[in-house]
Amino acid sequence: MIVNQEATIGDRNGQADSGIKSRPEGSIPLTTNQLVGDHQPRPTSTELAEGEERKLARKADLVSRADAVAAAALQSAEAVDAQARFPHESFQAARNQQLLGIMVPTELGGEGASVSDVADVCYILGRSCGSTAMIFAMHQIMVAILVRHARNSAWHSSLLRRLGAEQLLLASSTTEGQGGGDLRSSGSAVERQGSRIAFTKSATVLSYGLHADAVVTTARRAADAAPSDQVLVAFLKEQYRLEPIASWDTLGMRGTCSAGFKFEGNGEADQVLPVPYQTIHSHTMMPVAHLTWSAVWTGVAAAAVERARRFVRTTARRNAGQLPPGAAHLTRATMSLRGLRDAVELALVRFEKAGSCADRLEAIEFQNTMNLLKVTASETAIAVALSAMQACGLSGYRNDGEFSVSRNLRDALSSSIMINNDRILASAASTSSLIEVPHLLRSV
Known part of the structure; x- marks a missing residue:
């Protein structure tokens, strides 16, 4: 346990715990402008208004940049899907708009964007190209991990600074061998030789690996460590070699290029993240992954609803106001989409309030909520897309x-398969019985 004389993050809206507290290794210190002690003057109403204006301006700027990338993604989306190729156009636009480094802290040259900001971008991109949005989400999950658990490490803070300046694209390798879906177990171990490390694994799924500038991979801490004793290691492109072992020709999310590779990396011992993967997984990787993925699937579903909406309106105009037979399905799709959006938004608020508080992040109810968000979002997105197709009839089926x-x-169908819902439900089953049924309908 590292004791640091800084407060831990609380509510994004300013409800941080007061006073100086010890914080666990890997948590994030509040910046100076986030700490408001009793000895400091409270902001005036004018200052609050100006702060809100700046916040809205930053939000509008981010949305404008995301819209520009989405426009580029839409132009190439059909080709990306048909050819199962990496969306080069989208990520050139993302680099031009400086979107890849938005989560990098301001002191390291980034914008200090929140996970909620990233989720908004994922949703916008998802409406244009599911593969682009999913790659962006997977990249930002790794950035969030570095920011929340390794920003005080010299090597990793240097990587974050480079990421912001050069708009590097990060990939992740968390699957391994035939049991690749179990993220909490690693067979391959880090080999240490003095200050150097070497690592080899069979990465059965490594999304956009050939197009990434760095890979963050799970590994067993050492050869004599248990499979569950894991670490994360970041390797730069020039430090690893990829040997293809499996291709990627799938029904959806074809542009993620999630092929399999034999991964061989060499680097410095400092490239191992300082926090155990067990902590990283529960505090950041799982919740941020499920939040951003859910935002992607919501965007994909929203695009389907928009097409169904245009079909119904166009058909009605052509037929003197008479709605097509499948119009009722548009109602179901629209309302289900609203419910999905609300669920993701509520989960984002809950995550932001948890901040880096270990007690909140590790609570059974929080963990199950974030796990089941992924299940609910994927199932709902599929249902919404199906309803949208039924609303369009044969025109939607083509x-x-x-x-x-x-x-x-x-693309929506991938949501319950690429990270299998059955595995998530099974892992949550043992703790679900410990969660009490609410006594009241509304939270007090």
Whole structure:
């Protein structure tokens, strides 16, 4: 346990715990402007208003930049899907708009964006190209891990600074061998030789590995460590070699290029993140992954609903106001989408309030909520896309045409398969019985 004379993050809206507290290793210190002690003057109403204006201006700027990337993504989305290729156009636009480094802290040259900000961008991109949005989400999950658990490490803070300046793209390797879906177990171990490390693994799924500038991978801490005693290691592109072992020709999310590789990396011991993976997984990786993925799937579903909406309106105009037979399905799709959006937004608020408080992040109810968000979001996104297709009828079922929902539905279907819902439900089953049924309908 590292004791640091800084407060831990509390509510993004300023409800941080007062006073100086010890914080666990890997948590994030509040910046000076976030600490308001009793001896400091309270901001005036004018200062609060100006602060809110700046916040709104930053938000508008981020949305504008995300919209620009989404426009580029939409232009190439069909080709990316048809050819199962990396969305180069999207990520050139993302680099031009400086989006890859938005979560990098301001003191390291970034914008200090929140996970909620990132989720907004994921949703916007998801409406144009599911593969682009998913790659962006996977990249930002790794950035969040570095920011929340390794920003005080010299090597990793240097990587974050480079990421912001050069707009590097981070990939992750958390699957291994035939049991690759179990993120909490690693067979391959880090080999240490003095200040150097070497690492080899069979990464059965390594999304956009050939197009990344760095890979963050799970590993067993040492050869004599248990499979569950894991660490994360960051390797730069020039420090590893990828040997293809499996191709990627799938129904949806084809542009993620999630092929399999034999991964061989060499680097410095300092490249191992200072916090155990067990902590990183529960505090950041799982919740941020499920939040950003859910935002992506919500965006994909929203694109399907928008096509169905345009189909119903166009058909009604052409037929003297008479709605097409499938119009009722648009109602279901629209309301289900609203419910999905609300669920993701509520989960984001809950995560931001938890901040880096270990007690909140490790609470059974919080962990189950974040796990089941992924299950609910994936199932709802699929249902929404199906309803949208039914609203469009044959026009939605086609692979071509302006009302085709084919790509959206196929991308949505990946949500329950690529990270299997059954595995998540099974892992949550043992703790679900410990959560009490609420006594009241509303929280007090």
